[in-house]
Amino acid sequence: MFIKQILNNNVVSAVDEQGQELILTGRGLGFSASTGERVNAQKIEKTFRLHDDSVSARFKVLVDELPLEIVELTDDIVALARQALPHKLSEGLYVSLSDHLHFALQRSEENMPLHNPLQWEVRHFYQAEYGVGQQALALIAARTGTLLPDAEACSIALHLVNAGINSTTAKTSQITQLIYQVQNIVKYWFRVDPDEESLNYQRFITHLKFFAQRVIDGEIIDNDDAELFAMVQERYKQTVACVEAINAFVQKNYQHTMSQSEKLYLTVHIDNVIKRMTPA
Numbered sequence: 001m002f003i004k005q006i007l008n009n010n011v012v013s014a015v016d017e018q019g020q021e022l023i024l025t026g027r028g029l030g031f032s033a034s035t036g037e038r039v040n041a042q043k044i045e046k047t048f049r050l051h052d053d054s055v056s057a058r059f060k061v062l063v064d065e066l067p068l069e070i071v072e073l074t075d076d077i078v079a080l081a082r083q084a085l086p087h088k089l090s091e092g093l094y095v096s097l098s099d100h101l102h103f104a105l106q107r108s109e110e111n112m113p114l115h116n117p118l119q120w121e122v123r124h125f126y127q128a129e130y131g132v133g134q135q136a137l138a139l140i141a142a143r144t145g146t147l148l149p150d151a152e153a154c155s156i157a158l159h160l161v162n163a164g165i166n167s168t169t170a171k172t173s174q175i176t177q178l179i180y181q182v183q184n185i186v187k188y189w190f191r192v193d194p195d196e197e198s199l200n201y202q203r204f205i206t207h208l209k210f211f212a213q214r215v216i217d218g219e220i221i222d223n224d225d226a227e228l229f230a231m232v233q234e235r236y237k238q239t240v241a242c243v244e245a246i247n248a249f250v251q252k253n254y255q256h257t258m259s260q261s262e263k264l265y266l267t268v269h270i271d272n273v274i275k276r277m278t279p280a
Helices: 053-065 068-084 092-109 119-125 127-144 150-165 169-190 199-217 226-235 237-254 260-274
Strands: 002-008 011-015 021-025 046-048
Touching: 002 053, 011 053, 021 053, 021 068, 046 068, 053 092, 068 092, 068 127, 068 150, 092 127, 092 150, 119 127, 119 150, 119 169, 119 199, 127 150, 150 169, 169 199, 169 237, 169 260, 199 237, 199 260, 226 237, 226 260, 237 260
Parallel strands: none
Antiparallel strands: 002 011, 011 021, 021 046
């Protein structure tokens, strides 16, 4: 590998034998080095192979400004997430998460912790991502000696959610809020408390995530399920009435009218989950 650009004493941009640009980190990796010379492989500690040119450009700007410790923490947390989560994560996570960690640690030093208003929702609706967030706090404490508040586990989880659906923080907040609202409508309608450990509840929440994302994106699915929905209307009258209340809510607050297919799928998921709920 040959050095393409020296970003700072610890970070260089390099090109491998296939012409692929890499971002390499390591203590002293760029010190006394020159553009065009071979990289000292013994000093390489982390290798970032980013395929998105725009993400790579933003990441190069960021790593030039951040402490090496933050860059390496970011890579280790992303590795934890990739092991724990079943879906792919966008490369933009390296940029958003490293920037967040830097400011989170700065705020901690200045005794200015931030409360996450979606803390309850993230813990309940994104349990896998929240689990990675908690592992990240332990890793940050071990590396830096700073134990960040639990709200930061939720913030890290939201970055993982964003990277999973290739969204933005504002959009993810809207999606999370809508999941919370729909779940509460079901809870109030049937006067029950959800069994959050049940498989049916987890399937329900997964369905709500995709439903909420479609609502926020203004997308509608309609698979011509009129005949099946008519049968469900007859069989699950109370659940269908709850779904119609949800439809009225999203019409008023999100300008989204549910199709018969959306009503059908939501009815089935709600009916499955309320069977395992206990009266509130």
